[in-house]
Amino acid sequence: MGLHITARSISYSLLTACALVGIAGSSANAHDDDLRKVLDQKPPVFGEIWTQGMTVQRGGGFDSLNMTLLSHIPLNNFAPLARNGGNDCWGYVSPGGREYAIMGVEGGYGFVDITDPVNPVIVDAVGGPSSLWHDVKVVGQFAYGVSEGGSGIQVMNLSNIDSGSVNLVTNFTGGGYSTTHNIITNEDTGSLWISGANVGNGGLIHIDISNPASPVIDGGWTNMYVHDAQVATWTRPGIFQGREIAFLASGFSGGFSQTGLRIADVTDPNNPIDIKTVFYPNAGYSHQLWTSHDQKYLYLNDELDEGNGLVPSTTTRIFEISDLANAVFVGTFTTGSASVDHNLYTKGDLIFQANYRSGLRVFDAIDPTAPVEIAYFDTHPENDAASFNGAWSSYPYFPSGNIIISDIERGLFVVRLDATLPPIRATVESELPLSVDPAGGEVLTIKVLTRAGGTSISSAKLMLDTGTVFVAVDMAAGANETYSVAMPAIACDSVVAYYFAVETDAGFVGTLPINAPSEIFSTVVASSVTIAFSDNMETNTGWSVSGSATDGQWNRGNPAGDGDRGDPLVDADGSGQCYLTDNVAGNSDVDGGTTTLTSPALDASASGRAILTYNLWYSNSIGTNIDDTMAVEVSNNNGGSWVNVQSIGPGDPGSNGGWFEYSVDLSDLFATPSSQVRIRFSASDIGEGSVVEAGVDAVRIDVLECEDPATGCSAADLAEPFGQLNLQDVFAYLALFNNSDPSADLAAPFGQFNLQDVFAYLGEFNNGCP
8 A cells, every 4th residue: 555645744853765765665665765755845835716707816926038828727626635735647538639737746747728717617527546747648548647656557438538537457567566757758669668667677668558458568778777768669770770769868877876877878778778877976866857859969967966966957967879879978057946847748849847846848949959048937935945835747748829827836737838949049159258469359159049830041240339339340150050250359458248149040039148139249459468366266365244134144165055045055266265155054144134245455466457356156036035135245445435336125136045147347436446445245134034155255356457558659540469560550540330339430520531631541550650
């Protein structure tokens, strides 16, 4: 018998949690994430079924971007099944074209007709073992469900679901088999597999369902424990084309030892062939994975890296798998949230990822190695901490385009994706410069990605603003969808804003950054950059702490918290230490006033433009009364007086945690930056009910210097090397002229750019050096 867990009966002691896991599954499939799910369990949130148009607010109660809530079915509506926790979900489309959500709950499965998504109807339910863990997939007109609570594979007949009936055909057990963590299908072949079971070393086990009412265990890949897997027919050219390939989130000792990605040929389940093993950095527990639609890449969720100090935020691994035998780890992507990534699926260029406390996140993977978040629906409004609550999974494959989300505490959500995918997306191909030479010449390169369908590019331009308006500079097409441009000559000691604009033949204009020109790149123009001060916080360089706070004062060290209260898991620059508000595990937030961290005196008096840069973490999004602010101030007279340079209030960018780098131009802030510059950071919790966490790291001062053209030979001496006239000066002038820069307007009629201006410059140039 499985263990029925209710909100009233749960003890949050370690002893009770271990007992629960021991009963819920055998030693072959009890893992640390199981224990943490039990420890993190919260009471379910009950309510009536909500649909669009109801006066009771529900849709507005969940934070979202480019997604619309169509209906919501809380867990209590699945009675009489045990209903204290939701888990997996899947979808089914009947021969009649009706769409059904299959919702796993603690006591089995609920079947919901969502053909009309704003009028969902629970048509039937099938009971199963009482467990926090259920998983379900569909092959043909049968649903197959498994659980860590026992009962083997539950075979459910969906042939009469349009008439409101789902029939439990059998609970398949035998040979000691009873518990399972996940069930997997290859929809191309209709094959069925289980993983994390109490047989076959917990590996990937093939289930023969040629007779759906009488499944049979039929071989498998049993080298080690498999937490989850995708089995797919390989479509790419080569020796594996047409073979059935398994991608395995796996490891020894229940998945913990040597956790990573394994790839195997399981076409013959009784003679599987190992193809490749790939590990990745900062691994905690290889949990779940899915390939891109073209089988070039694979995305993997690690369930135990967030919250354990291995990564600073939600981190999903990316593997290049087009050559299976040489598959390789190529990078990561993140939402920037602290939450744990759990289950993801791909559909075309989209990635749908259920990330526990930050809900469903949707990414555009037109650039498969750098997916961009375009939409989300947060089913857990309390916070985004790295805990095991909130969105368990999603199903994005309904013909209608509607999406379902299963939530552990809040049940089933039906949502719609409202984001429109652009036909192109530009990405940075070459690293953008932090500073550029006044003579120009730095080459900027972007790559333009196009979706399937034959989009053609008509132009790519650098949009450059040297202080007046954005001026277009044509970019040259290169190999592999790249476009490049050389930065023109620009007056030294200036800040240049720019972005890229790419236009298709159909007239669509895409920009980089995506939100340009409201969001732009910028760089400074300088002959040289000198680091006047740099502090990575690894030693005490003289910072001081003051303030009225009763708890949460600043201190220096390696981050000790687990992120569940908005505190950082790692420092900003990777050196290890940083300054944090009360750097301890657990309750470490600021209370009862303000705590201020003040730097030592910093020397910014060197000749040139002084730029002060700092990395800041600030979280003020947890609690019942979010009303505090973070202040950053700078002094030019050793603390005699202060100028506010940044204030972060409730809801402001940078107020939800995450490390962000900010810069202050001291030469603009003060007429003459001194050798007695100080910066201070004040985190406050004035009232009750808010949770304030802050961090500071990587503080530095850069001095940007310019070679003064006045030391050159004439007004025509516009480019380095100054002191001589050559073609670089002419090119520099022509760049200014072509960009309609006012400094190139040298002759009447002023206000126009014509040959008279060019002749005037050439006259000055021909005069030579005096």
